[in-house]
Amino acid sequence: MADLATPMSIRVAATLGLVERAGSGATAEQLASETGTATSALRRLLDHLVTIGVFELDPRSGRYRPTQLGVQMSGDAPAGIKPLLDINSAGGRAELAFVDLLQTVTTGAPAYPHRYGRDFWADLDAEPALRRTFDAQMNWRFREQAPQIARRFDWSRFPTIVDVGGGDGPLLVEILRAHPGVRGRVLDLAPAAAAAAERFAATGIGDRASAAAGSFFDPLPAGADAYLLSDVLHDRDDEHARLILAGYRRAAAPEDGTVVVVEPVRGQGVGTAINLFVLVCFGGRERTVEELAELAADCGLVLRGSAQVADGRTALEFGVAPAR
Ligand SMILES: C[S@@+](CC[C@H](N)C(=O)[O-])C[C@H]1O[C@@H](n2cnc3c(N)ncnc32)[C@H](O)[C@@H]1O
Numbered sequence: 001m002a003d004l005a006t007p008m009s010i011r012v013a014a015t016l017g018l019v020e021r022a023g024s025g026a027t028a029e030q031l032a033s034e035t036g037t038a039t040s041a042l043r044r045l046l047d048h049l050v051t052i053g054v055f056e057l058d059p060r061s062g063r064y065r066p067t068q069l070g071v072q073m074s075g076d077a078p079a080g081i082k083p084l085l086d087i088n089s090a091g092g093r094a095e096l097a098f099v100d101l102l103q104t105v106t107t108g109a110p111a112y113p114h115r116y117g118r119d120f121w122a123d124l125d126a127e128p129a130l131r132r133t134f135d136a137q138m139n140w141r142f143r144e145q146a147p148q149i150a151r152r153f154d155w156s157r158f159p160t161i162v163d164v165g166g167g168d169g170p171l172l173v174e175i176l177r178a179h180p181g182v183r184g185r186v187l188d189l190a191p192a193a194a195a196a197a198e199r200f201a202a203t204g205i206g207d208r209a210s211a212a213a214g215s216f217f218d219p220l221p222a223g224a225d226a227y228l229l230s231d232v233l234h235d236r237d238d239e240h241a242r243l244i245l246a247g248y249r250r251a252a253a254p255e256d257g258t259v260v261v262v263e264p265v266r267g268q269g270v271g272t273a274i275n276l277f278v279l280v281c282f283g284g285r286e287r288t289v290e291e292l293a294e295l296a297a298d299c300g301l302v303l304r305g306s307a308q309v310a311d312g313r314t315a316l317e318f319g320v321a322p323a324r
Contacts, residue, residue: 009048010073011092014085018046018066019074022055025063083137090124090134094281101280110283120281121189131191135168142170145310149230149262150174152309155182158226158258162187164216164248165232169196169209171262172228176205186211187220216244220251227252230262235284238295245299252301252320259301265289265314292316 013019016035026034028043035042046064049055054070057063072079084091093116100111113119124131142149149171155161156179163172166186176184186196188211196211212221217240220227227248233241248259264270266286278284287295293303293316301318309315 005048006052009045009052010054011085011087011096012045013049013054014073014082015087015092017075018049018055018064019070022064022066025058025061025065027062028064031064080140083133083140086133088130088133089137090120090130091137093123093130094120094277097280098277101276104280111280112282125189125191128191132195135192135195138167139170145313146171146174147178148310149313149315150178153260153307153315155179155226158182158224160184160224161226161228162221162224162251163228163230164188164220164244165229166196167192169199169211171230172196172209173199173203173205176208183208185209185221185224187214187216189213189215216247218247220247222251224251224257226258226260228260228262231264233261233284233292233295234263234278234286235282237283237285241295242298245296245301249300249320257320258304259296259318261292261296261316261318262309262313263287263292263316264312265292265306265316268308268314269312289314289316297321 016037018031021031021034028046029039031046032039032042046055049070050057050064053067054073055064056067058065071077073082073085075082083089084095086092087096094112097111097115100115103114104111116123118126124134155175159182161172161175161182161184163184164187166172166188169186172184172186176182186193188196190213193211193213200206200209200211216232229244229248233244236244251257252259264274264286266275266288270286275286278286289306296303296318300321302321304317304319306314306316
């Protein structure tokens with residue numbers, strides 16, 4: 001536990017695609033030539049990967065071959081961990097901010113901007129390839145949950161839904177598929193909104209779904225029957241979460257709009273590691289139902305009810321609080 005040699009070796013191996021390149025066996029020279037790396041340094045990396053059981057070495061041929069454990073690092077392995085290890089993907093890049101955890105614990109501020117010079121979302125906006133890896137990771141992590149969230153919550157009550165911060169639209173697609181009477185719109189930063197529009201056209205629901213580029217810190221389109229916020233509040237500190245919820249309150253007014261927050265909820269199976277990650281990466285936090293209700297109440301929203309809608313995800317339904 002005391003050294004970074006092992007976690008960094010695994011990350012570098014994933015970033016260089018050593019498992020995929022080695023296939024059923026390759027020498028250090030072959031792998032160095034394919035990856036444009038220094039042979040002697042790469043050999044030392046491979047030797048450490050052998051020590052930790054990720055590769056094995058055939059001493060006669062000098063070929064390295066991934067073990068059963070090692071193949072889990074491959075891009076198409078069902079474990080899906082490669083995006084979290086690959087330093088060139090949004091997830092792997094974000095994990096490296098943990099190197100500056102001391103800075104976060106000392107100041108309470110996220111390490112990501114300290115390390116990379118701009119916040120996570122600005123970084124994705126500036127790097128389209130990084131953004132694509134993030135959206136792919138979001139899709140992967142919701143591959144089972146999105147259909148569950150669509151089925152286990154009664155979205156059919158809402159003829160129009162705005163999914164703010166909806167990414168490239170995976171959840172909205174499932175909701176519209178499950179509820180043919182519902183129309184929806186994703187509002188997200190420009191690259192995600194463009195990708196969502198492409199997805200809606202490709203999935204044949206373009207007549208019921210649209211996408212718009214915008215920020216949830218600006219006025220939201222008013223008058224939708226429901227506004228959805230999925231995995232957005234936990235990326236934000238209380239001050240910014242309140243700003244977002246206040247914008248929803250204004251858009252949902254005068255009295256019959258609904259705000260649905262879908263989040264991992266603390267006390268309902270959320271791990272301590274992810275709570276630390278959202279702090280290091282975004283300055284966010286995982287909250288309990290009571291904390292979310294309190295935050296929403298500060299913004300004129302009242303909790304109507306909450307229910308677990310997928311493994312690790314709770315839906316909290318808010319209405320507009322009556323004027324005093
Ligand atoms: C963790 S992702 C969740 C995506 C999607 N709601 C889901 O659950 O799969 C957070 C989303 O918020 C979006 N986002 C971040 N800042 C935003 C802003 N200022 N305005 C609108 N969307 C924003 C990101 O682009 C990203 O798609």
